[in-house]
Amino acid sequence: MTFRPVRSLAQLTRFVLAAIAALALSSASATLHAQDWFKTETSSGVSNIRLATADFKAASSDPQTIPLKRTFDTTLFNDLTNAGIFDMVSKSMLPQATPGAPNEINLAQWSAAPTSAAMVAFGALSTSGGRLSVSGFLFDAKNAQFPQVLAKQYNEEASEDMARQIAHRFADEIIFRLGGGVPGIAETKIYYVKVSGPNKEIWAMDYDGANQHPITHLGTVSISPRISPDNSRIAFSSLGRDGFQIRMYSLLLNRVVNFPLAGGTNLSPAWSPNGRDIAFSSSRSGDPELYIADSNGGGSRRITSFRGPDVSPVFNPKTGSQIAWISGRTGLPQLYIMDTDGSAVTRMTDGGYATSPSWSPNGQFIAFAWNRKYGPGAPGGQDIYVMEVATKRWIQVTHDIGRCDFPSWSPDGRHLVFANSPNGRASSSRIISMLADGTGRKTLTEAGADMPNWSWK
Structure with a gap:
């Protein structure tokens, strides 16, 4: 099947928001082998620590x-569970005594x-007088002589959000203390x-x-939000009298x-990454090309x-010195990388239909959506893949859950967020x-949510 160059807005939108149906899996042994390789390559170098809260x-x-304690307890346990680096002890296995201070814990x-x-x-x-006070401690249970690892005090306005x-x-x-010095993503x-x-x-929403x-109330179609590295501005594309334009x-x-x-x-x-430049796609020359402008x-x-x-x-x-993108220059859209001056162009995928790249914070991996067996009658589907840039080795990380698109890395490099349409229809899309x-999938929104972008920090 030959891919025809995009000429209309509708075609371009379909190209960017490509939605195709379910992909055949690799054999179980191959998948496990790939999974083991990928966990090794992306680990922080520390084994899971058995942690009780x-x-x-x-x-x-x-x-x-x-009520605020209940919110705090639930949130803290979920945050530590979601981190993916702890073996969390079930609350049912904890001692009955509730320690509130260092001299109260056995x-x-x-x-x-x-x-x-x-x-x-x-x-x-x-809580007292509308203020919320929290004293938190982290102790090494195996070190009876010098057990204290962390002690923190918080005093804020008493509200559920602040808890x-x-x-x-x-x-x-x-x-941060137990995860190899990598900052957490709970904030x-x-x-x-x-x-x-x-x-x-x-x-916008919290990470969980x-x-x-809502952030905008523009009464139109706004897509592709991208938060700045300093969390001060959101760039996105919005439909107006002049068609889709970049807005801030x-x-x-x-x-x-x-x-x-x-x-x-x-x-x-x-x-x-320095917040000084913005790359985008523009059809101002008649064919959608990539441009870079200042912020x-x-x-x-x-x-x-x-x-x-x-x-x-x-x-x-x-590094800020390379760009990954999707191009239809050879037919069906494929994943490419290049230097920011347009040189050193390298094709990364070897076929199928690729969309929506996201580069990992450490620069080693690219997550993207890929229908590897795209075409009439092909038993394919659009799933999330992660590729190691240096070797082009890849692993499929979603299976049999419908159309998946728009992956975005967390700033710790341990998590991904993406859009999923279980039945392949845009109206069913959730995050x-x-x-x-x-592993560790969690549905964050109901249907009607799309194109997620994780903040830089």
């Missing part, structure tokens, strides 16, 4: 204490079976597209799907800020020039997170 001790009789009980914890997180929570935020902060402190955000009647707006709320929303000013319009259809913005939209320069659409650029976040090897 005690429900925090209620340290006041204020009526807000118990480490021998926590290190002995059935708990068998290597590390224990515990503390106390209280969640404090739990996120404490979880990230634990993850990060995910930006995405939410269908709102005939319109599509840009929304909580606190979902300031999270500091809570409004759209000026970004110059350009000719043609302009889609899929991507930030450089205010000036100094635009073209970096591709080949018949066939070039779309979905993404910078190498480690799912998982560990980068495809």
Whole structure:
């Protein structure tokens, strides 16, 4: 089947948002081998630590204490479970005593079976006069002489949201200390597209799907949100009188800020890791090509020039000196990488239909959507794959869950978020997170959510 160059907005949109149905799997032994290789290549170099988290001790009789403690306890346990680097002890195996301070914990009980914890997180929570106070501790259960690893104090406004935020902060402190010095992701955000009647707006949520709320209220179709490295602005593409154009929303000013319009259809913005440049696809020359402009939209320069659409650029976040993108220059869309001046072009995929690349924070891997057996009657489907850039080795990380697209890496490089349509229809699209090897999947939204983008930090 020959791929025809995209000429209309509808065709270009179908190209960027390609949706195809279910892929045949590799053999079980090959999949396990690939899985083992990928876990080795992406691990932080530390084995999973058996970690117990005690429900925090209620340290006041204020009526807000118990409900906020419940929120805090649940959030902390979920954050540590989601990290993917701990063997979490079930709450049913914990000692009955609830320690709130270092002099209240009996480490021998926590290190002995059935708990068998290597590390224990515990503390106390209280509310008074509209303020929330939390004392959190992390102890080494095997070190009776010098057990304290971490001690933190928090004092904030008493609210459910703040109880969640404090739990996120404490979880990230634990993850940083025990996870090889890699910062946790509990305080990060995910930006995405939410269908709102005939319109599509840009929304945001916490990394775990909580606190979902709208960012834009433009009353049109806005797609492809990309948060800046400093979390101050969102670049996206929005439909207006001049077709799809790149727009900019300031999270500091809570409004759209000026970004110059350009000719043609302009889609899929991507930030450089230093926040100074934006790459995007534009049809201003008649054929969709890639351009790079400064973060205010000036100094635009073209970096591709080949018949066939070039779309979905993404910078190498480690170096900022390379771009991965999708091109139809050889027929069906394939994954390519090149230097930011347009040189050293390298084709990465060997066939099928590829879309939506996302470069890992360490620069070693690219996640993308790929229908490896695309074509009439082919038993293929669109799934998420991860490729090692240096060797072009790849692993399929989603299987048999419908159309998968728009992967985005977490800033710790241990997780991916992506859009999934179980029945292949855009209206059923939801957002799912998982560990980068495809395990630990969690559905974050209901249907009507698409194109997620994980914040840089």
